[in-house]
Amino acid sequence: MKKMISKLVLAFGLAASAPAFAASAGVPLDAANINLRDTESLQRGAQTFVNYCLSCHGAAVMRYNRLQDIGLTEDQIKNNLMFASDKVGNTMKVAMAAQDGKQWFGATPPDLSLIARSRGADWLYSYLRGFYRDESRPTGWNNRVFDKVGMPHVLWELQGEQVAVYEKVKNHSTGKEEEVLTGLKLESPGLLTTKNAKGELDNKEYDDRVRDLVNYMVFMSEPVKVKNEQIGYLVLLFLLFVLIPISYLLKKEYWKDVH
Template sequence: MKKWLAAASLALVPLVVVASEGGVHLDRAPNKLRDPEALQRGAQTFANYCLSCHGAVSMRYNRLQDLGLSEAQIKSNLMFASEKVGEPMRVAMAAADGKAWFGATPPDLSVIARARGADWLYTYLRTFYRDDSRPTGWNNLVFDKVGMPHVLWELQGQQVPVYETVKNHETGKEEQHLVSLKLEKPGLLTRVAEDGGFDQTDYDTRVADLVNYLVYMGEPAKVKREQIGYAVLLFLLFILVPISYFLKKEYWRDIH
């Protein structure tokens, strides 16, 4: 049961304040696309907590070798729904079961980072909170009335909403507005800070690794393409431009 629940997707943790206009401030997601170890940890979190419900059919397991993982490591630690390392990262759950459990079939996450953005995912995964009015018992600050449960709750703990009473200038009535989230029960990755509060740095790091893997998965060749682009620019600037300049001087020498 824990496995399929762990399938849904993302969850985040720091206190995120709701803007006065109804929008939610998105926290900046750390960029670790050039950190193979962080991407490896993100891939492991994805396989353990997301892949039971969400697939990534545009990504093949053997592509993880680009992150420094051997074929044996991939088979031993990341492959739970496939047999061959060349297969796509397919979802372990049947689409009909997903629709019955969550009200809609969980989407494929191959390009979710390109569709939503890293900051949105980073904030989304850290802003789940308890809401007994929802079928799963969870809601989300970024995605109100989300159908997905908080699959990382054991790592983060349980957050509860903090409300503020605000007077509606149009109706004159007082309304309750959700302004922030408070960690009520710590999780496995929560530490007690020196001031007696909760330090969620470890959980934020785990989420950041997961988000970076989702970004990588949406465009695995991005880093290599950028490296090639920088090399081409350096070649043009320091080699081709000087050669062109001296050729120009040589061709026009007699005229001048």
């Protein structure tokens, strides 16, 4: 019995630590710090998704009318966000044909309905900020989070152009020095690039735009998450203030004659 319990504890421990091992094996991710209760952020993210992502990627399980859950009216959705469909009840289908995507990028761009659940908000946030110029790639772009990515940098006009920064690091197994990508440097400013107090190029506005986009993609992957949390709080309050007192009074009534 003790051996079985030890095995179960070990299994749960390995399962809990698996994400940490996965993160440490790759590139360190930046914290997205999203907020699903920030409806303005979700609305800006939906606008960015429709304008920049929906031309190549689809969201086959997300309907346009679900955007009413983030404070948009049906008229606002129809007038500002529906470019690939004419019915508000339709799903967010990709504007590009699948065969064209395969021919242009080597593979059909994936559906993004559940990408936030499979990759995570921090991964998406780091990925969308991690593109840099690489002339060895067919698209001219590479990504520090997803090496040799086939997707071009569709937001480059907003972010500008980044270049890779390499450092020579000694490989302990071979004893030779190798160039390792250690960071990215903004070389050409984009539409959202500003200058900080020191006069240096600053991409905070672009980072905020990406955070809004990731916020929306997380919402899209589970639109009822906030409502489910609210229901959970109500259930806990019901148990705490209604069911538990009633159970206690019933217990006292049942056992009063015994004592």
